[in-house]
Amino acid sequence: MQREPSFNSQLATLPVYVPGRPIEEVAREHGLDPATVIKVASNENPLGPSPQAVAAMQRMLASVHLYPDGSAFHLKERLAARFGLVPGNILLGNGSNEVLEMIGHAFLGPGTEVVVSQHCFAVYPIVTALFGAKLVTVPAWPDFGADIEGMLAAITPATRVLFLANPNNPTGNLVSREDISRLLAGVPAHVLLVLDEAYLEFLDDPVDCLPLLRSEVMPNLMLVRTFSKVYGLAGLRLGYGMAVPRVISGLEKTRQPFNINSVAQAGALAALEDSAHLEKTRQNNRDGLAFFHAAFHGMDLSYVKSYANFVLVRVGDGAGVFAYLQKHGVIARPMGSYGLGEWLRISVGTPAENQRCLELLKQAIAAVR
Ligand SMILES: Cc1ncc(COP(=O)(O)O)c(C=O)c1O
CATH class of the missing domain: 3.90.1150.10 (Aspartate Aminotransferase, domain 1)
Known part of the structure; x- marks a missing residue:
């Protein structure tokens, strides 16, 4: 028994x-x-953290007996306006880690595959295994850079997601502009390309993939960002994903109703203003x-x-x-x-x-x- x-x-x-x-x-x-x-x-x-964010969070503390706005209306509006998108392009997560996990909920399961580069961020293999999918790890170049051609070649009909952080953690290296173009052009429509841009704000001249979302020419592209790094709000747990509204509404089904607390929403709104x-x-x-x-x-x-x-x-x-x-x-x-x-x-x-x-x-x- x-x-x-x-x-x-x-x-x-x-x-x-x-x-x-x-x-x-x-x-x-x-x-x-x-x-x-x-x-x-x-x-x-x-x-x-930004002192302005701290002040906004302190003001919000008096209201924590109330549930937060589950749709995070103001924060989504603000992010959308900043990036020339609409709120329907934005998915908020309890840290960008939660966005990565929601991708797993929505797209992965037994029989599916995920392509990553060797030395990728540790959460990609975890999410893959959590949902019973198969991890396909493509050897990196000797300088730790991702082999983009190799990653494209590793895609099969069972591939659902390709995760790539740019810049990458833990190596810190950057995918070249040419390689990003190659990846965007080469990834087939049945694969969600997740470009994890957790460190993008540290770059002086980042590749801007947002036009592909605005024009909706790439319905299989998802950009993931976070308030944990340049914004100094790691303890709040707040990240976001950006994709076409159809993808976001699918992912929203996997989201817990109040995943972004009210203090985090207030802190993030203020941090965005503190240039x-x-x-x-x-x-x-x-x-x-x-x-x-x-x-x-x-x-x-x-x-x-x-x-x-x-x-x-x-x-x-x-x-x-x-x-x-x-x-x-x-x-x-x-x-x-x-x-x-x-x-x-x-x-x-x-x-x-x-x-x-x-x-x-x-x-x-x-x-x-
Ligand atoms: C590449 C990358 N993606 C995502 C994350 C997760 O960040 P958070 O969940 O704090 O938003 C990290 C954190 O170190 C990271 O390095």
């Missing part, structure tokens, strides 16, 4: 997402003052990337030139260096779960954080060697 409920079979092999470690937890574990610990593990905004904070964040990131690129070059360490807000660097014993840094109050991200055990991913911090991180990294590499 069966003694316990049985799990769905796909859970047996479901990959587990390993997040960056929280400051409080690391401080407790190593007997450190949390105020002295810095986290460069999750590609958050080191300048914090000064956005520009400060972008400048800090440009400076931080230049700092790390130059430093790693000077140290003769291999690194991937980054277009996002973090840098992937080869440190040798990634787990050992991570542990050393952590013991001394700097939380970076080990890459073992991405199959990159010799590498570490370091998010751009403030100038002082970058400096401290680099000094400690030099010590760590010497100590662990």
Whole structure:
């Protein structure tokens, strides 16, 4: 006789997402003052949230006894206006991770396939496995760049979704303009092309795919973005997808009624207006990337030139260096779960954080060697 409920079979092999470690937890574990610990593990905004967003969220707190507007009318209107779209083009998620999961609900199941590039964002394989679909991973180029021709060639009649982050996490590299054009032209109509643009706002001259949605010439294109990175609102959990209204209304069926809380809606609306904070964040990131690129070059360490807000660097014993840094109050991200055990991913911090991180990294590499 069966003694316990049985799990769905796909859970047996479901990959587990390993997040960056929280400051409080690391401080407790190593007997450190949390105020002295810095986290460069999750590609958050080191300048914090927009002060205008904080004020708007504080105002909203007095109304949290009420359910939020489940349709997030104002936020969708504002996003649509900003991008020259209509609200029916926008799907909001509890983090863009939820948008990725809704794509799974709507399009994936046993017998379907998903195409990704090697070293892709960890959530794509998780969503694929969660819905019992088959993951087809196309080897990346030696510089970690996605092989776009290879990804197109991996598409079969069973393929439902192709996920590609640009810039990519955890590598930080950028798909060229030519490769994006090749992908847009080559992806067949039965495949939803999901371009994950979580880090797009850090680019000076991003490829703009929005015209393809405005004109509805590409009904199988979905752009995914987030308030967690450049907007500094990771803790609120808010992301969005943009596609033609037919795709969005299908995905909306899979959405929980109140998935975007009222504080998040208020914070996001205010953050969208704070262009000064956005520009400060972008400048800090440009400076931080230049700092790390130059430093790693000077140290003769291999690194991937980054277009996002973090840098992937080869440190040798990634787990050992991570542990050393952590013991001394700097939380970076080990890459073992991405199959990159010799590498570490370091998010751009403030100038002082970058400096401290680099000094400690030099010590760590010497100590662990
Ligand atoms: C490429 C990419 N997509 C999506 C996400 C998910 O972000 P969120 O769920 O916080 O919006 C991340 C977060 O690190 C990411 O790197």
